[in-house]
Structures are given as C-alpha cells and as structure tokens.
Amino acid sequence: MTLAVQHLVGGYSQIPVLKDISFQVEPGELVGLIGLNGAGKSTTINHIIGLLTPMKGSIALNGVTLAQDPQSYKSQIAYIPETPILYEELTLKEHLEMTMLAYGLDQEQAWQRAHDLLKTFRLANKLDWFPANFSKGMKQKVMIVCAFITNAKLFIIDEPFLGLDPLAVHDLLALIATVKAQGAAVLMSTHVLDTAEKACDKFVLLHAGEVQTQGTFAEIKANYPDAGESLNDIYLSLTGVTRDE
Numbered sequence: 315m316t317l318a319v320q321h322l323v324g325g326y327s328q329i330p331v332l333k334d335i336s337f338q339v340e341p342g343e344l345v346g347l348i349g350l351n352g353a354g355k356s357t358t359i360n361h362i363i364g365l366l367t368p369m370k371g372s373i374a375l376n377g378v379t380l381a382q383d384p385q386s387y388k389s390q391i392a393y394i395p396e397t398p399i400l401y402e403e404l405t406l407k408e409h410l411e412m413t414m415l416a417y418g419l420d421q422e423q424a425w426q427r428a429h430d431l432l433k434t435f436r437l438a439n440k441l442d443w444f445p446a447n448f449s450k451g452m453k454q455k456v457m458i459v460c461a462f463i464t465n466a467k468l469f470i471i472d473e474p475f476l477g478l479d480p481l482a483v484h485d486l487l488a489l490i491a492t493v494k495a496q497g498a499a500v501l502m503s504t505h506v507l508d509t510a511e512k513a514c515d516k517f518v519l520l521h522a523g524e525v526q527t528q529g530t531f532a533e534i535k536a537n538y539p540d541a542g543e544s545l546n547d548i549y550l551s552l553t554g555v556t557r558d559e
C-alpha cells in the first residue's frame with residue numbers, strides 16, 4: 315500500500331493550516347511525522363483519515379482517493395488516535411466485535427489474532443470490562459488491539475509512546491515490524507524522537523504547516539551536517555532557526 319499526499323492544502327473552515335504538503339509512505343515503511351505543537355501533524359492525519367477534505371491537492375491510497383471509493387479507502391486504514399476513543403457502554407469484547415463487523419473480518423481468524431494481542435498487552439482477562447475501569451494506557455492498548463486485528467494496509471498511529479509503559483512500547487514496535495513485513499505502510503506522529511530515530515525508516519518534519527525537510531535519517535543528517543548527531547539535535551537546531559517565525 316502506498317499513501318501519496320500531493321500538494322495538500324487543508325485545514326479548518328477555510329483556514330489553510332497546511333500549505334502545499336507532499337510526502338509518500340511506501341509499502342513496508344514506517345514514516346515518522348515530526349513537528350512542534352501546532353505544526354499540523356493532527357491536521358494532516360485528519361485529512362488522510364477523511365475527517366477533513368483537502369482544499370487543494372490530493373491524498374491517495376494506491377492511486378485511489380477517498381472521493382473515488384470511500385468504502386475501499388476507509389477499510390484499508392486502521393487509525394490509533396492519541397486520545398483513546400471508546401464507547402462507555404460497550405465492553406472490551408464488544409469493542410472487538412464492533413471492529414470485526416465494521417471491517418467485515420472473518421470472526422474466527424480475527425478472534426485468534428485478538429486473543430494473541432490481548433495476551434501480549436495483558437488484557438486477556440478483561441474482556442467483560444467497560445472503559446470506565448481501564449487506565450489511560452489500558453484504553454490506548456484497547457485501541458491498538460482493535461487496529462491490529464484488522465487487515466488494514468495503512469496504519470496511522472498518533473503519538474503512541476507518551477501513555478504506554480516501556481513493555482507496551484516494545485510490543486507495539488514489534489507489531490509494527492510485523493505488519494511492515496507483510497507490506498503495510500505505517501505513518502506515526504510522535505514527539506519521542508529518540509525512539510522515532512531508532513524505529514522509523516523515514517521522517518517528515520513539519521513546521522508551521524509546511525514540510526521543512528523529509529527523508530531517511532542519513533539523508534536529513536547529510537542535508538544539515540552542522541545540526542547535530544541525533545534526530546533530537548537536528549530537530550532542535552532546525553526549530554531554533556525558525557523559532558521566531
């Protein structure tokens with residue numbers, strides 16, 4: 315699955331927050347979407363998942379836009395929001411059943427996957443629990459399990475690292491590696507740059523609604539030879555240059 319964002323201008327109520335954004339996520343790639351608070355990461359994600367409509371430019375999955383085939387477009391995406399969105403009146407089991415129905419999954423296969431994932435994320439004995447009984451991290455894990463039981467070809471993960479314990483971060487990265495090996499594309503927004511530097515194949519650095527730079531870590535480092543050794547250093551150096559804009 316290739317996600318292609320081309321010359322995207324977008325935002326809210328005709329305010330163009332994003333100004334001519336272009337990047338691709340190829341099959342088997344994990345791309346890190348990096349940027350300061352307000353840079354436009356969530357706005358970009360909201361356009362990709364179809365909550366916002368491009369004012370100009372296009373977003374396509376293997377060449378097909380949301381407008382061309384909404385059902386196929388949406389069924390190929392699994393989205394894990396930064397703030398878990400759960401239904402207070404549904405149990406964990408019912409959330410999984412709802413996901414299986416929404417994505418038209420084979421129940422037997424999906425439950426097999428679900429049981430493995432529930433065990434990994436230590437939720438196996440909580441199938442009858444309601445969201446009110448879960449901690450923030452546990453709610454995030456429910457969203458992760460729901461996303462990874464699907465056959466999505468594009469995973470969009472909004473800031474996964476801040477609410478998860480180190481074991482869960484490790485397990486999530488292993489899951490991402492598995493879906494990448496199966497040809498899925500993964501776009502992840504994060505502020506945790508040391509983890510991103512190790513995990514991501516490529517980076518898109520957003521600043522004030524524009525792509526400041528993009529590429530592999532080696533490419534970005536080569537473009538900014540004096541900016542530092544780590545992604546964190548380079549990022550701080552780049553944002554320092556533009557701090558007053």
Ligand SMILES: Nc1ncnc2c1ncn2[C@@H]1O[C@H](COP(=O)(O)OP(=O)(O)OP(=O)(O)O)[C@@H](O)[C@H]1O
Pocket residue numbers: 326331349350351352353354355356357358
């Ligand atoms: N619902 C909204 N209506 C109008 N403007 C918005 C809305 N949500 C965000 N914005 C504006 O869009 C710009 C980009 O915000 P966005 O949420 O995409 O940033 P972000 O990079 O995800 O930041 P953060 O790291 O804080 O999550 C900001 O200037 C913000 O004020």
